[in-house]
Amino acid sequence: MNWLKIFYNRKLRNKIHHSWMWISLGIVFVLPMSLFIGLMWKSAILLNQQSVFDLLFSSEWKPMAGKFGYLTFIVSSVWVTMIALLIAGPVCLLTAIHLTQYAKSWVLKIMAPVIDILAGLPSVIFGVWGILFVIPLLANHIGPFFGKSVSGYSILAGAIVLSIMIIPFILNILIEIFQTVPKELSEASLALGATRWQTIKFVLLKKSSAGIVSAFGLGMSRAFGETIAVLMVVGNVVHLPSGVFQPGYPLPSLIANNYGEMLSIPMYDSALMFSALLLFVIVLIFNAISRLIILRSSH
């Protein structure tokens, strides 16, 4: 009964726990490295043939001819992300102020599960909602309102779906940031005769301005990498978008849409892995900057 010893020998148990712990922690340290190396290894074939500059700033996408220009996809991604942030940003900011400064306890009791559930809904559900609700709304009401006949599958549809997806994410960070602002500061301002709104404007928002910017940065990088929901509503046409009612083709959709045929065309798998690498690097940089700002401002 050798294995029973493990249960009775406290030191041995402690040793096993200790080494298992180090191995687990090792995984966390190795993972980002291996993500980068793994994607780099695959996209090296493409990078050997074309310079990064050519890849990023050319909009010629002809996989059959071996021409890979990512500009179309990057521009689409930026459009979708920016519009999503424009919608989600003000809503999140106002709601976060409302929930932390004004709201009564029954509002909090309702909103806490609402935010939780919204954050936990799978992205494919948002995509289905986009098809059921946003697309008809754009095609039948908003498009005609601007005097355009549109199919609905457009950059704007992707951005609307995305904005709802990132709202709970940004909101949670904002609430956390507002809660770390010391109460004494607000109290001092109120004691000096400032109104509640003046206090919010000149104390709370000023004190947490760096945090707000980085919360938006985190939301942006979340939006940048979102795949399935956007893919389902954005239209997926390879051309440089010139308006919000036109279809786009963001980077994540490019990867998800073409995985099936990627082994049948030479260099295509390498090209798709390069776009994953691109996504990884961009999101990582945005995330790192935002997190560092939050860390610095909280000290």
Place this chain on the structure above:
Amino acid sequence: MRKILKIEERFYRVLMFLSTTFIGTALFVILFSILRTGLPHLSWEMLSEIPHGGYYFGKSGGIFNAIVGSVYLSLGSSLIAFLVGLPIAMFINIHLIRHTKFVAVIRFLLDLLWGVPSIVYGAFGFTIMVFFGMRTSLMAGIITVSLFILPIIVRAMDEVLRNVPKGLLESAKSLGSTNSEIAYVVYFKQCLPGIITAWLLAFGRAIGDAASILFTTGYTDYVPHALNEPAATLPLAIFFQLSSPIPEVRERAYAASAILIFIVLTVSVVSRILSCKYNKNKINF
């Protein structure tokens, strides 16, 4: 002057109220529009049968294969993530409690990993698969998804373990406990509801994510019997069926989304109930 300030405050308060209701309404509209379209097409046949011949042309069958595949996938991956994640969370909060710099680095790294899009994990999982010569299979999917949810589960458990009062650690140490005993006897019991909630959170993420398994799990009309077989999953079933031109197939996709919503809502409600119930047994200081 005072009056202008009052008007300004009132204006912004109305805006704030509107944006809060906007978020609440958004959730309601999402759930309502999907359930209204999906529920009428939901039937026992859909829940209990695998696709029969001609299913994708509107003939009979169900998505039992996808439901089972999703449950296998998310149970497996959340179990792996739990087994790897719990020691990390314990490590940060018990062993390294004095090394605040090192802990800050680990937390920073975990936050970065959390932000990496799931499609990148999917692409990475695919490269690993190619590297080791594996086929699309349940195993490959489980590994990819567990990498994807690892930072989520660690950070969630870390937030819970962080709030354990230091006095508990000190008194356990002064009684002569080893670190492993502190971790799995004292802290584990104290934080059980939070740990279960973290696990449920990871489970919900795993069952809902489609981008990371797109490359790795494959798709099949049969219920998987082994780890090296491909498996169907609910999000992909919804995604594929929705791109069909045949209305019957699309209606099934809406019904499948209703099932997915139901699963995710159940997970969320259960975690709420659990954390309320178990918090009673907690030692308070």
